[in-house]
Structures are given as C-alpha cells and as structure tokens.
Amino acid sequence: MVVHRKETHRKYRGKRAQGYGSHKKHRGGGSRGGRGRAGMHKHKWSYVVKYEPDAFGKKGFKRPIEIVEKVRTINLKDLDRQVDRFLKEKIAEKEGEQIKITLSKIGFDKVLGSGKVTKPLIVEAKYFSKNAIKKLEEAGGKAIKVG
Secondary structure, eight states, X not given: OOOOOOOHHHHTTTOSXXXXXXXXXXXXXXXXXXXXXXXXXXXXXXXXXXXXTTSSSOOOOOOOGGGOOOOOEEEHHHHXXXXXXXXXXXXXXXXXXXXXXXXXXXXXXXXXXXXXXXXXXXXXXXXXXXXXXXXXXXXXXXXXXXX
C-alpha cells in the first residue's frame, strides 16, 4: 500500500499563503536574499566575514611547471641489489676493492638511505640524504656530489 504524504497544499487547505506570511513573500529569490551566493559582497557580507572568511581573494601560488625540478630517487638497497648488473652493463666500474657508480647514467638524481649496503660503493650523484652518506661511509665507500 502506498503511503500518502500530506503535501503543503493539502495541509494548509483554506489558507492562502501556506505558512509564508503574505502570499507575496513566497514568490521568488527575494524571500531568501537572492539565489545561491548572490549578495556575498552586499547584504550577505556579515555572513561572509563570520562564516566564510576565505570565500574571496587569492590564496597561495603555484610554481610554473617549467621551473619545477623533478628529482628521481633511488634507495641504497636497490643500488646494492643491482651492482652486479651495473658491472655487466658497464654502468659501474671497479676501482680496486670499491665499485664506482655514476647515477646520471642510470637516470637518477638522489640517493636515499633505505636498506643495507654490503659492498663498498663510490656513488656519484646530485643529491644524497644524510642517512645515505652515513651508510655508504660505514660500508667503506663514499658519496661524491656532482653538479
């Protein structure tokens, strides 16, 4: 069975304005101060000041894409894992006991310090994290900043 909801015109039978005061008051946007965000710079200004202070104006800035440098990173554990492959592909070279890796050849800019270093590595890169430098030196290698 369908539930019959009482609609306004049923509820207020015999009353001309259906509970809106004068029948003129429920005609348009005037009874609500406009439509949507109308009047935010006029009669609704006190509301803006109190409840929406960030509604107008500029906030922050965005750097142009051309000048944003995308830094490609690699962890020490990944370098350590792939040393043999680098030696085969002649990306890395042996210098006595140590193995020298130039990260720009692989396409990376920064070395991060996650993981263990089992071989003495000399790594050339643009950037290093403090942890990466510490771990490389503990393993008997070193970090060389290039560029």
